[in-house]
Amino acid sequence: MPAIKVIDKSNPSHIGLQPIRVLQDLLPLKLENTCPEFIELTRDAIENKNLYPGLMYHYGNKRAESPYVQFSAIHIHESFLSYTWCICYCLYALHTETFNVKNGKTDDAADESINEILNLFRYAKSLIHEYSEWNKEKFPNPELYGDEEKMTIEIVNKLFFAAINYILCHEFAHIECEHNTKHDFDDPDFNINAEIEADERALQLMLLGCTSTTLQGTSLGIICAVFSYFFFSKYTVSSNGTHPDTDNRLHEVLLYLDPEPNSPIWTFAYIGYRLWDMAFNKNFEEPETATSNKELYFHIYEQLQNEKKTL
Ligand SMILES: [Zn+2]
8 A cells, every 4th residue: 555645845044943844935926916906005115104125034943912003013932833824724723623513524534524613723723932942743733734634734734824824914003004103002992992903904905805706715714813812811891901802803793704604714703702702611502503614603792692691
């Protein structure tokens, strides 16, 4: 029997210590190509708003810290990239498993696949608190994988690029709208408004670059990006009042995208909530019946709104 072909994307020219290094080189190019206007917007921001040309990467074995803007430069940590790739993988793979179960995959086989996905999720979540090595032999990753995983890894890579692009567009918007220079940390309302404005601008930039064929993939990537904010906390309210509630950020994106009721975009949001529930024991009830994916999402969304009233 022939050995399973292994794809090894590692290359000595890659900077970084984690398997995500194989995708990192492409991030600036992906960002530049967010939409046809983006290069001109960047040029204007460099000339008039002091945007630092280039992304400031932080390499090394540190915990996953969210990207941020400091002195008009966008900072991003290697571990956060790894974390986000894993979240994209989990949402996509769990969505595929749900589909497989509906199409006759036995429960035992599905349980085993789901357990493997959840192991990757636990690893991703652990990166928020502490760095540990991404075991390439044990966990799915973009650097070393079997030929039979190629299609999944490539789809996840696309989701990852869309997710990171959305997050970087949010940071870019802070500079474009001059939030970083206007920041008044004594006024939390201002910060929340700045965050809402950056979310809206990021979504607008992403959608400007979409065609009818890329819209769904980009939208799924954006849902993954928003869920990357969720797993930092058991509650959606930001602890220091600087950001809008995470569930509101997700809800605004969904209302804006307005997918048809059975779109996988709703299912991704539902699965994201189930993962969050599992991570923090939220104990959301499952719906007994649901006539659409949108209804599944709203079933959890409404429980969450009730929970927030009691906080
Ligand atoms: Zn922000």
